[in-house]
Amino acid sequence: xxxxxxxxxxxxxxxxxxxxxxxxxxxxxxxxxxxxxxxxxxxxxxxxxxxxxxxxxxxxxxxxxxxxxxxxxxxxxxxxxxxxxxxxxxxxxxxxxxxxxxxxxxxxxxxxxxxxxxxxxxxxxxxxxxxxxxxxxxxxxxxxxxxxxxxxxxxxxxxxxxxxxxxxxxxxxxxxxxxxxxxxxxxxxxxxxxxxxxxxxxxxxxxxxxxxxxxxxxxxxxxxxxxxxxxxxxxxxxxxxxxxxxxxxxxxxxxxxxxxxxxxxxxxxxxxxxxxxxxxxxxxxxxxxxxxxxxxxxxxxxxxxxxxxxxxxxxxxxxxxxxxxxxxxxxxxxxxxxxxxxxxxxxxxxxxxxxxxxxxxxxxxxxxxxxxxxxxxxxxxxxxxxxxxxxxxxxxxxx
Amino acid sequence: xxxxxxxxxxxxxxxxxxxxxxxxxxxxxxxxxxxxxxxxxxxxxxxxxxxxxxxxxxxxxxxxxxxxxxxxxxxxxxxxxxxxxxxxxxxxxxxxxxxxxxxxxxxxxxxxxxxxxxxxxxxxxxxxxxxxxxxxxxxxxxxxxxxxxxxxxxxxxxxxxxxxxxxxxxxxxxxxxxxxxxxxxxxxxxxxxxxxxxxxxxxxxxxxxxxxxxxxxxxxxxxxxxxxxxxxxxxxxxxxxxxxxxxxxxxxxxxxxxxxxxxxxxxxxxxxxxxxxxxxxxxxxxxxxxxxxxxxxxxxxxxxxxxxxxxxxxxxxxxxxxxxxxxxxxxxxxxxxxxxxxxxxxxxxxxxxxxxxxxxxxxx
Numbered sequence: 001x002x003x004x005x006x007x008x009x010x011x012x013x014x015x016x017x018x019x020x021x022x023x024x025x026x027x028x029x030x031x032x033x034x035x036x037x038x039x040x041x042x043x044x045x046x047x048x049x050x051x052x053x054x055x056x057x058x059x060x061x062x063x064x065x066x067x068x069x070x071x072x073x074x075x076x077x078x079x080x081x082x083x084x085x086x087x088x089x090x091x092x093x094x095x096x097x098x099x100x101x102x103x104x105x106x107x108x109x110x111x112x113x114x115x116x117x118x119x120x121x122x123x124x125x126x127x128x129x130x131x132x133x134x135x136x137x138x139x140x141x142x143x144x145x146x147x148x149x150x151x152x153x154x155x156x157x158x159x160x161x162x163x164x165x166x167x168x169x170x171x172x173x174x175x176x177x178x179x180x181x182x183x184x185x186x187x188x189x190x191x192x193x194x195x196x197x198x199x200x201x202x203x204x205x206x207x208x209x210x211x212x213x214x215x216x217x218x219x220x221x222x223x224x225x226x227x228x229x230x231x232x233x234x235x236x237x238x239x240x241x242x243x244x245x246x247x248x249x250x251x252x253x254x255x256x257x258x259x260x261x262x263x264x265x266x267x268x269x270x271x272x273x274x275x276x277x278x279x280x281x282x283x284x285x286x287x288x289x290x291x292x293x294x295x296x297x298x299x300x301x302x303x304x305x306x307x308x309x310x311x312x313x314x315x316x317x318x319x320x321x322x323x324x325x326x327x328x329x330x331x332x333x334x335x336x337x338x339x340x341x342x343x344x345x346x347x348x349x350x351x352x353x354x355x356x357x358x359x360x361x362x363x364x365x366x367x368x369x370x371x372x373x374x375x376x377x378x379x380x381x382x383x384x385x386x387x388x389x390x391x392x393x394x395x396x397x398x399x
Numbered sequence: 400x401x402x403x404x405x406x407x408x409x410x411x412x413x414x415x416x417x418x419x420x421x422x423x424x425x426x427x428x429x430x431x432x433x434x435x436x437x438x439x440x441x442x443x444x445x446x447x448x449x450x451x452x453x454x455x456x457x458x459x460x461x462x463x464x465x466x467x468x469x470x471x472x473x474x475x476x477x478x479x480x481x482x483x484x485x486x487x488x489x490x491x492x493x494x495x496x497x498x499x500x501x502x503x504x505x506x507x508x509x510x511x512x513x514x515x516x517x518x519x520x521x522x523x524x525x526x527x528x529x530x531x532x533x534x535x536x537x538x539x540x541x542x543x544x545x546x547x548x549x550x551x552x553x554x555x556x557x558x559x560x561x562x563x564x565x566x567x568x569x570x571x572x573x574x575x576x577x578x579x580x581x582x583x584x585x586x587x588x589x590x591x592x593x594x595x596x597x598x599x600x601x602x603x604x605x606x607x608x609x610x611x612x613x614x615x616x617x618x619x620x621x622x623x624x625x626x627x628x629x630x631x632x633x634x635x636x637x638x639x640x641x642x643x644x645x646x647x648x649x650x651x652x653x654x655x656x657x658x659x660x661x662x663x664x665x666x667x668x669x670x671x672x673x674x675x676x677x678x679x680x681x682x683x684x685x686x687x688x689x690x691x692x693x694x695x696x697x698x699x700x701x702x703x704x705x706x707x708x709x710x711x712x713x714x715x716x717x718x719x720x721x722x723x724x725x726x727x728x729x730x731x732x733x734x735x736x737x738x739x740x741x742x743x744x745x746x747x748x749x750x751x752x753x754x755x756x757x758x759x760x761x762x763x
Contacts, residue, residue: 068557068560138742139738139741139742142741142742142745145478145480145556146741146745148480148560149480149692149696149737149741150737150738150741150742152689153693153734153735153737153738153741154734154738156689156730156734157731157734157735157738160730160731160734161731163727164727164728164731289685293564296561296564297561297564300557300561351572351575351576352572352576353572354568354569354571354572354575355568355569355572355573355576357565357568358564358565358566358567358568358569358572359565359569360565361561361562361564361565361568362546362547362562362565362566362569364561365547365551365554365558365559365561365562365565366547366550366551366562369551369554369555369558
């Protein structure tokens with residue numbers, strides 16, 4: 001049974017296109033809603049969208065191909081540093097500009113490398129895909145837990161390398177813990193002046209940022225769906241289920257896995273590039289192991305392999321981070337005040353963020369391990385009692 | 400057959416061996432050889448410093464080995480990377496610190512033990528701290544297994560891995576709330592003076608302390624697993640759970656005891672880490688845990704002697720990297736070792752074995 005059935009290929013067109021169209025329309029109208037109701041949620045929503053993209057990238061690796069990756073943050077960091085290197089004044093030894101929005105005060109070309117953000121998005125994607133292949137080629141023959149650990153190792157090495165890379169034989173590659181600052185804003189300079197916020201994305205009007213990341217997310221979703229239903233997507237499922245059988249049927253497991261790894265890395269890199277330009281300064285500490293785990297949890301909570309589930313997982317977890325945890329703080333304070341309990345009224349709930357997060361993870365796994373919106377095929381596997389063998393994702397612990 | 404021919408044959412076999420090995424393993428052996436030669440050159444240039452660094456590495460390695468044993472015991476028996484183990488180690492160091500400062504949850508049981516206290520009081524304090532931390536960590540580990548892992552015994556491995564990560568977050572947050580985000584100082588109870596005569600080679604009393612605690616623990620563990628009934632049950636469960644259950648072994652209890660042992664070792668390691676380094680911090684378990692995990696993988700996960708050898712090696716590699724490459728590159732060196740070992744020899748140096756013997760190699 002192909003995963004495509006989960007979306008209901010035989011269902012009515014209304015069911016097949018209605019819900020996505022409604023969701024896209026809602027997403028397109030969100031800035032007006034935010035403006036009209038004065039929600040002030042544009043910033044968190046953009047960050048959530050970045051995480052949706054990351055989660056969809058990781059979903060290709062984990063959900064489709066069944067490769068547990070604990071170091072996904074490495075690609076996110078690489079993408080962000082590509083923008084940091086090629087769209088800021090970091091390499092001030094040279095002065096190269098190409099279709100960039102960056103202008104120097106004197107009017108001449110500014111110091112550093114300044115290349116158009118739009119080109120860099122593609123460069124970042126290609127570069128991280130290449131890195132994915134380089135990292136993946138020697139490691140992907142490992143199975144299950146071992147692969148998870150290798151990726152964990154890479155996920156630790158790369159941010160630490162960025163942290164220490166301020167003096168590589170005298171060359172300052174990454175500016176160490178200080179990070180790379182004042183990254184150029186993206187912009188479409190050919191637009192007329194009436195669209196000035198689009199000529200150079202600013203920090204006051206976040207709409208251009210929002211629509212850019214929305215477009216990127218939609219492309220990611222589209223590519224995810226097409227990949228899932230493609231020959232490659234079916235090859236991923238078969239390699240995930242039984243590598244030996246897949247190989248016997250003429251599928252090259254290594255190439256198949258490498259594709260998954262490279263494509264997942266590419267989306268991670270593009271998300272990182274956007275995030276770098278949006279946040280404007282990148283530090284090695286922004287790319288810690290916790291991010292890898294957070295994205296992994298999004299994929300698992302939402303439902304591995306199910307695109308809607310993964311999107312929902314990303315929104316839910318980041319929503320908890322941005323919205324629910326501060327809310328809980330206020331609630332506890334209010335309860336404490338009404339009860340006259342200084343302990344509760346003064347409780348510093350953000351301090352317990354990771355505690356709450358950990359509890360959610362444990363409870364979710366205990367109560368609904370297949371995720372909020374499970375992939376139908378995965379769900380059947382999860383509720384199948386037979387021993388499927390020792391893979392980290394599909395298999396069961398022999399009891 | 401003359402001796403000349405025999406030698407020729409032997410060298411022929413050696414050449415054949417080299418020829419049949421893959422280029423990757425040849426490259427790996429060559430790189431390791433070059434690194435060892437470079438280290439030896441350093442050793443010849445300044446033998447005193449080199450030896451001192453080696454000894455520090457072994458002491459650090461002993462602390463790491465105790466944590467690594469916890470990973471490897473658990474992996475050998477339930478094939479789970481117990482992510483919460485490193486954080487359990489951190490809790491162990493906090494418990495030890497609390498006992499030594501005499502303020503168990505604000506109860507003020509006795510006055511804090513500091514560097515000025517008498518020798519007998521110091522020894523008693525350290526012993527009590529070790530025992531309390533070991534008991535606490537053992538209990539925590541068993542509790543975690545009961546709450547978070549046991550209900551998922553028949554779920555996919557990933558589900559258990561996620562709960563392990565969740566428990567790790569919970570413990571880390573407990574540590575953060577308990578002692579705050581900053582580094583906490585440990586009382587300076589054990590002398591940093593050199594235990595050896597002269598000052599060319601430095602082996603401090605602190606190092607003596609770590610070795611003096613680690614060796615009996617390792618001997619005890621080895622005795623437990625080799626000679627006691629429960630140890631034999633552990634080995635049986637590691638090899639084949641169903642068969643073990645069929646011959647009347649209580650599998651759940653055996654798994655609990657495995658977690659208990661891992662926790663006990665982590666607790667001892669946590670207190671020693673604090674006394675040895677003079678500080679501890681709420682997220683120390685993450686890095687130390689990863690180092691220990693690397694050690695377990697390096698030795699061959701599931702293999703107990705492998706964990707000890709791996710721990711000592713990681714300790715030495717770390718201290719050599721501190722000295723000759725630079726402290727800030729140490730973590731990268733250790734993680735690079737992790738990646739390289741897994742790529743070139745995923746079964747580790749001593750082979751991948753469940754708990755102590757047999758089984759397991761088919762799952763690599």
